[in-house]
Amino acid sequence: MEQKADYDLPSYYTGLKSETINEAVRNFDDPANLEFFNAAVTNARSRNFFLDFGDDEAWCGFDLEATHFSRLIQSPRPPNLNTRWINIWLAHEQKPLITSLAKYYDFSPRLLGFMCSNPIKPAKSIRSSKTSIKSSPIGTSIRNVLSKSRRTSPESSTMESSVDVEDNIRMEDFGLSNEPDMNRVLNQYALASDLWHYSTMDWGRRYVCLGYNTLHITEPAPSQDEIDEFSEDLPKCKRVWSWLVLCEDKTVIMIHEHPYPFRSGALTHREQRSLSIIRRNVINVFRQCSKARDPMANITPLQLPLRVRVGDSEKEAQHRASDVPGLLFYYLFDDWLAIYSLIARRDNRYAEELNALRERMLCKAELRHIDRLHHLGCQLSVLKRLYSAYDLLIDRLLGRREISLASLQNSNIIHSGLESLASSQPHGNLMESQSSLGVSLSSAAKVRFERLKHRIQLYALSEVNECIDQKASLIFMNFNLLAIKEAFSVERLTLTTLLLTKVAILFMPVSLMTAFFSCQFFDYEFSVKAYWRWFGGIFAVSAFGLAMFSLISGTAEDGKIITKPMTRRLVSFTGRAIKGRRTKPMVDE
Numbered sequence: 001m002e003q004k005a006d007y008d009l010p011s012y013y014t015g016l017k018s019e020t021i022n023e024a025v026r027n028f029d030d031p032a033n034l035e036f037f038n039a040a041v042t043n044a045r046s047r048n049f050f051l052d053f054g055d056d057e058a059w060c061g062f063d064l065e066a067t068h069f070s071r072l073i074q075s076p077r078p079p080n081l082n083t084r085w086i087n088i089w090l091a092h093e094q095k096p097l098i099t100s101l102a103k104y105y106d107f108s109p110r111l112l113g114f115m116c117s118n119p120i121k122p123a124k125s126i127r128s129s130k131t132s133i134k135s136s137p138i139g140t141s142i143r144n145v146l147s148k149s150r151r152t153s154p155e156s157s158t159m160e161s162s163v164d165v166e167d168n169i170r171m172e173d174f175g176l177s178n179e180p181d182m183n184r185v186l187n188q189y190a191l192a193s194d195l196w197h198y199s200t201m202d203w204g205r206r207y208v209c210l211g212y213n214t215l216h217i218t219e220p221a222p223s224q225d226e227i228d229e230f231s232e233d234l235p236k237c238k239r240v241w242s243w244l245v246l247c248e249d250k251t252v253i254m255i256h257e258h259p260y261p262f263r264s265g266a267l268t269h270r271e272q273r274s275l276s277i278i279r280r281n282v283i284n285v286f287r288q289c290s291k292a293r294d295p296m297a298n299i300t301p302l303q304l305p306l307r308v309r310v311g312d313s314e315k316e317a318q319h320r321a322s323d324v325p326g327l328l329f330y331y332l333f334d335d336w337l338a339i340y341s342l343i344a345r346r347d348n349r350y351a352e353e354l355n356a357l358r359e360r361m362l363c364k365a366e367l368r369h370i371d372r373l374h375h376l377g378c379q380l381s382v383l384k385r386l387y388s389a390y391d392l393l394i395d396r397l398l399g400r401r402e403i404s405l406a407s408l409q410n411s412n413i414i415h416s417g418l419e420s421l422a423s424s425q426p427h428g429n430l431m432e433s434q435s436s437l438g439v440s441l442s443s444a445a446k447v448r449f450e451r452l453k454h455r456i457q458l459y460a461l462s463e464v465n466e467c468i469d470q471k472a473s474l475i476f477m478n479f480n481l482l483a484i485k486e487a488f489s490v491e492r493l494t495l496t497t498l499l500l501t502k503v504a505i506l507f508m509p510v511s512l513m514t515a516f517f518s519c520q521f522f523d524y525e526f527s528v529k530a531y532w533r534w535f536g537g538i539f540a541v542s543a544f545g546l547a548m549f550s551l552i553s554g555t556a557e558d559g560k561i562i563t564k565p566m567t568r569r570l571v572s573f574t575g576r577a578i579k580g581r582r583t584k585p586m587v588d589e
Contacts, residue, residue: 009022010081027057028060028290028292040063041286047089048088048089049086050069050084051085051087051286054083054307055320058289058307066096069097069100072084082325084251085251088253091115091116092117095116098255101253105247106207107207113186114211120187189257197385197386197389198213198389199212199213201393204437207245207246208397210243210397211242212241213239214241214335215238215240215339216237216278217237217342218274233382234378237342238278242257243255246329252328252332254332260275281335288303288304288308306327306328326442340455340459342383348463350467353376354471361477361478365481367482369474370475373474384468387460391456394449394456502546506546514535517534
């Protein structure tokens with residue numbers, strides 16, 4: 001594809017005086033550039049891109065350096081390019097770029113340190129989730145911090161699923177004396193790997209930042225190379241950490257953890273497929289930002305309202321510039337197809353496996369079913385905590401942040417000459433709104449986040465709770481089936497023992513008679529005919545006596561689990577006869 005001339009670019013980009021930027025930036029709405037953008041966004045070695053767009057035009061560039069991004073963000077954008085999207089892959093290889101963004105938007109040092117964390121190698125032996133969290137220094141430190149916060153704050157019980165990057169976590173809370181490898185203890189990816197439901201939110205004067213884990217179903221079963229990444233107590237999916245930042249200048253920044261950071265060469269075919277699934281939502285949003293349409297591309301027919309709108313009235317158009325950054329922020333967060341397809345479907349894998357276990361239990365109840373149900377319960381608990389963390393992030397994102405007088409006096413807006421004025425002003429005045437932390441979402445984004453919250457509660461959390469309840473009922477049913485199976489086994493053993501006992505009792509008199517006939521008495525002999533005559537008579541009397549005893553005592557083998565003795569049967573029969581005789585004349589009348 002031929003490279004564009006500089007005069008094809010808007011004056012905004014040519015005024016940056018950078019030949020690299022002029023060569024990298026292309027018209028995003030030009031159909032001639034569509035093939036290049038589709039290949040770049042799916043390329044595993046693509047490091048980053050930026051996309052500036054408005055209602056009428058859009059420009060995009062891939063794989064720029066930190067110095068080029070510094071020029072872009074420090075140069076004011078023209079009004080026709082009201083929204084900017086900066087996407088960063090291979091974050092561990094682009095620390096200078098992240099540092100440049102952090103300096104410009106005034107990220108906190110701790111947030112920058114977490115964003116620049118190095119990837120960690122997966123452990124060779126994976127223990128269960130509960131064991132690893134209890135034994136790891138990160139899990140211990142988080143439990144200590146949460147327990148301290150519960151003792152000090154009555155509202156901290158609702159915040160257990162989310163830990164701020166700016167929490168007051170001291171070094172001794174991490175067990176510094178017991179754990180020398182602090183690079184792993186303070187590593188963002190190690191924390192995200194140990195606590196799948198870990199999420200964080202950070203506010204600044206010029207940004208609001210979300211950090212969260214996303215889960216992707218890459219394959220029905222993990223490959224042998226990735227088997228160490230999974231545990232029976234964790235969902236069989238690929239976990240990827242993401243940062244999502246909304247800035248005050250209508251810039252949206254997204255930073256992704258690389259799913260295969262230690263792959264030196266090209267990705268395998270399976271890893272490439274997994275990467276395309278992980279990037280599916282980003283690719284979909286990226287393609288829908290362009291007005292050029294590829295008929296061969298697999299784009300969802302549900303068009304996102306970023307650059308294409310149904311209404312074209314003046315009242316509708318005047319809000320687009322302020323709505324689009326928040327909408328972009330929302331659609332990058334709402335990766336519903338990947339995150340919630342684990343459970344929010346009628347034929348999800350957990351419901352299918354629970355039904356399969358139920359059918360196997362009805363055929364043959366075994367103790368190994370309890371072990372499998374335990375692991376399924378652990379996976380469902382992980383999903384429940386993960387969705388609860390998303391729910392909590394949305395609550396905190398939409399919640400109103402109250403501002404105290406101390407925060408006003410410590411801000412750069414109120415100077416020493418205005419302190420008395422600030423003390424006299426009520427909360428909610430102009431100075432308070434100017435000094436508030438975080439970036440406010442537009443109304444269009446807020447209503448969609450509220451809708452997402454309801455969808456999480458209705459389709460994800462309710463389905464998880466239903467599967468957990470079904471798991472508990474299946475455990476109870478399995479124990480009941482085992483008890484019934486044991487009762488049948490005991491009954492069968494009892495009947496067999498009783499039958500053998502009756503046979504022994506039946507032949508006991510005959511054995512005594514045979515012993516009597518075997519004796520050699522003086523001047524007395526027994527004939528064979530007399531022996532069999534006595535044998536038949538004694539055997540018949542023994543069989544008749546044994547049958548009468550079994551009938552009277554209720555120990556006859558009639559195939560029933562519970563038998564009644566003869567006396568109780570006679571009482572029941574007499575009662576039924578008397579009752580029938582009393583009701584018969586009433587029937588005749």
